[in-house]
Structure formats: C-alpha cells, structure tokens
Amino acid sequence: MLDIATAYNKYGFLGNDFLTWLWFIIETDQDITRIMGSKEPVSLDIGNSLVLENTLGDKSKEKITIKGDQAGLEEGTTALKKGAKVTEMNLLCTLGQEEEYKFTIKGESFNITGLKTPAAGRDGSDDEIEGLILEKAHLLFRITQVIDTLFLAYLYLRTADDWKDNGLRQMRAWIYND
C-alpha cells in the first residue's frame, strides 16, 4: 500500500469522478438497486447542495456552489461542460420503502457531514441507551455500506473494457444534452 498522504493526493480525483458519475446516474434515472446488486430497493436523490470545482489552465481553481431546496442545477451542467467535477454533494438516500438518510459527502476524503439517519425509537429511559446505540450503529453501517458499494461498482464499470462505449459516451450525452 502506498504512503497514505501520497495516496490521498494522488487518488483524490477518484472520489470526485465518482460523485460526478453519481450525479449522472441519479439524473438519468438509472436503476441504483441493480447497479448495487442490492436485494432491497435503494434510491438516491440530489439534496440541497452541490459543489463543483474546475482546475483552470494556470492551476487556479474555479468553485461553483449550488445551494437551496429547489435550486436548479443548470449552472452545474454548464460547469461540467467546462471540465468541472463534483467535489461535494448533499444526497437523500432511501433504503427499502421508507428508511431515509440525508448527508453531504466530500469526494476527496469521503468525509460525511450533516448525516441524518432515520429516527431511532426512544423513550428516554437509561435501559434504552444500549438499544439506541445498537440501532444507530446499524444505521451508520448501512449507509456507509451503500457508499462503499456504489463506489466500488463505479470503479468496476470505469475499469471495464467497454467503459468508453457504455459509460463515458452516455455521460457525455447527458452532459451535452444529446
């Protein structure tokens, strides 16, 4: 395994590429349950923020932040056409029929912020603490498992022989609205 700091800098782009692809599969209504090979239904939606970054010719960076519950994402697709990548996005994830999660993920670090899991049932008694902890831990592992599975699925597709024809071509068609 590479030195951690070196690997972080060298392969940070994989996370940003992944988030950009994630936006693409969400916007083109692809079957996320199938992509993940999940037994239960999984759905994803873009939440209330999306951040893109574009490295310009002089190595300076252009940052585009779109925020708001009903924000239009057109500026984001315009930025994509200029070569920007998604570096951070807020996601709504539903597992099964009604297990809802909301969180923001950063591409470079995979740090998760503002994570809201489904509410754990609590009655306030001390006896309930262990039950609540176990339930919360279970939810935390569930949602990170979704991220991991999707990321590894993306890498599987990205390294497939037909990526250019079956992945990249479709992404470009979406970006350029063909």
Add this chain to the structure above:
Amino acid sequence: MGFLSTTLSVSRYHIQNKFDNEPMEQVRKGLVKHAIPKLENEYEEISAGWTPYESPYLPDFEKFSFVFGPYFLFSLRIDKKSIPAKLVQKQMAIEIEKKKEKSGRDFISKNEKSEIKEMVMDVLMHKMPSIPNVYDILWNYESADLFLLTTQKAGNEFFETIFLKSFNLKPIRIFPYTLVETKSAFSSAQKDRIMTLTPLHHVR
C-alpha cells in the same frame, strides 16, 4: 449525546491488524492507560485522552462500559486552553506600564518585553480553564471498521496518534484509495488497473 444526536459528522477508519488475544481486555487496558486525567493540569495547553461515552467529564472506565453489543463505543476528549490575543495585548500593556513606573524609565528593552510576555502567558495559562471537545468513537473490532464522529483535522490527528499509542494498532483513514485497498474484493490485476486510472475526461 454526540453519537445519538440527530445530525452526525463522520470520518472513517480501517484498523490494521488485530490483538493476539483478549481484544476486550486489551482495549480496556489501552483506554484506562490513556484516559484523560481526572484533574486538569493547570499549566498544560492541550490535554487529550479517552473517556467513557456515557461519562465524558468523569473518565471512569470501571463504572461505565465501553462495550455495547458487538461494538466498542467510547470518546476522545481534547481539552485545550485558548488565550484570546486581545487579552494578552491588554495584560501586556498593563505589565509594561508597571515596569516603566518601577524602573523610572519611559521605555523598556526588547528583552524586557519578551520576559513580560512570557510571564503574562504563564499567568494567563494558569488561570484559563480548558475548553473540552468530545468526539465519539464507534469501533467494530471484528470487521475492523471504526467511525470517528468528527471531520476536523485536529480531531483526526489527535485520534490517530492516541489510538496507535493506546492499542498499538494502526488506524488507516478511509478515502477513495484506502477504500479500494481495505474494503474491496478486487483482484491484484483489477487494483493495478484502478491505480493506473487518470482523472475522467468528460469534455468533448
């Protein structure tokens, strides 16, 4: 309490290697040995150590458990004294004035100023209470997964140092590269292929 809060911030780790035996006992020993001191050291700027999840301000691992089902749950507490620059500025002005009066001079040398600053900082550091920050940790020993409930760089750095010192196990931060290395079932050839990828060029 943090872990049961409605909203969480999370950074993830993979714990490399395992204990030779009795993991629960080894964890208990590490937590007790590197628990945050019960009494604050008045002169220490930063103090950090473990504390039970259910008792962040009274670090007693005899009284409070760190085992919850298949998980270890405990907290890292970092106490830091932070002296506001404006307070230093004010105390310096007062002490410089005193020094001038005492010496009968209307100026003080650079060395005297440095000595005064050192003395002011000592006094303020002694008087100033530490501000505690508590970060919860959820560790699934069997799967080698660990969640640290913060994404602040300082919190991550303290955690990594203290964890290694306490348990002699290396926490590897999970990000795209390490996720492939530690959590994927990719073959060596597939991993090699991933490592040769370059940033996606989606512009026509």
